[in-house]
Amino acid sequence: METRTEARRPERKLTRKGEQTRRRIVAAAAQLMYERGVTEATLEDVRAAAGVSGSQVYHYFADKQELLLAVIEYQTQSVLDMQQPLFADLDTMEGLRRWRDALVEYQLRLQCRGGCPIGSLGSEVAETNPEARLAAATGFVRWEAAIRSGLQAMHDRGELDADPEDLALATLAALQGGLLLTQLQREVRPLEVALDAMLAHIASRRVSS
Amino acid sequence: METRTEARRPERKLTRKGEQTRRRIVAAAAQLMYERGVTEATLEDVRAAAGVSGSQVYHYFADKQELLLAVIEYQTQSVLDMQQPLFADLDTMEGLRRWRDALVEYQLRLQCRGGCPIGSLGSEVAETNPEARLAAATGFVRWEAAIRSGLQAMHDRGELDADPEDLALATLAALQGGLLLTQLQREVRPLEVALDAMLAHIASRRVSS
DNA sequence: TGAAAAATGGGTTGTCCAATCCAAAATCTG
């Protein structure tokens, strides 16, 4: 797969059916790339998993690269959607703790497999695919913004004596590192202690008014 | 590349020259796999980069999998060797800070490219290659142990009111997450704030005797 | 020093996979 630097081709108009088929392909590709990595997920696998035939994939995507970019956006949206209900409460320690618990719980359900969908993709493409690297980086920027907004609210209420931007970025880093180690060790403990340490750090910066 | 679960073949005896050639192959493979990822680093590339010809690679390694395992061990050793001088001082806040500075400095020199050699390999192979996943996990266990021993010394002196094992694991997680985000964003800030937050957390658990 | 073992060179094979093509069926739109 070559890295393309050209502009995205103009979106063709899709019928309802076409839209559905496209969606199915992206979802199947996302799943396979998550399970096996980008290079090991062949378009033949994607074709079969999506239940489409022959040239379908190339009818909706110029090449594997374009499909990959769609998958990165799809995974970013999925990850954010899943946490959406929890983001609203990240302006209290209780909310942060519920968020932490949910992340740990989720990894347990997955038996510590898979890691972070964005992080895994990002790591794989970072050095060989500038466009995809940027897409993953953008996903993380959105994720970080969601975390920051809770901490910012805490800060605005005068309850936090630290830069919310730094704290949010550090928290996301701890989460990513925790997920990676959890994935490799097949134990949730790395994720738990990483998040706990970061929450303790945040708590220690709280102002007892 | 298929995942082999069989036992390692008995090491053949190597001459001095053979030893050197093997080393060159592993070093070249490590570099290429670091730059391009495992699947994109072809054995033809490795052959050329190592300056060996034709069947050399298969003379020293049964298949790509065996070479990959050798590379993971090689990278683990490299990473630990590079930090060795700093590990000894991880029992003081000053030592921890010097370690932090060195890691940040190193990423700056690399222009934030490449990420962590072990983490990148680990992430790529985690879900498709149990043996390689285990090798990467083992590398991290060794790394964690090196960090822990400093914190353990602090704890043993009664200067640290926290579990050194948890702190070491959390610190490694923050480091890994920081490296990943730094690699994707091409800025050192994620690594800086992740490590700073963790050092601040450790400092906050210090006992002012 | 000479036979055995190890190292090297280069060619070959079979498979897998991204990408392309052409024609047929379904769907939309005036």
Next chain:
DNA sequence: CAGATTTTGGATTGGACAACCCATTTTTCA
């Protein structure tokens, strides 16, 4: 409903790459 457009099916091609083979040269060591 009819012509245009979109969607689908299946077959094919061309290239890349892991893995294998055998002959030749170099090194070891008895």
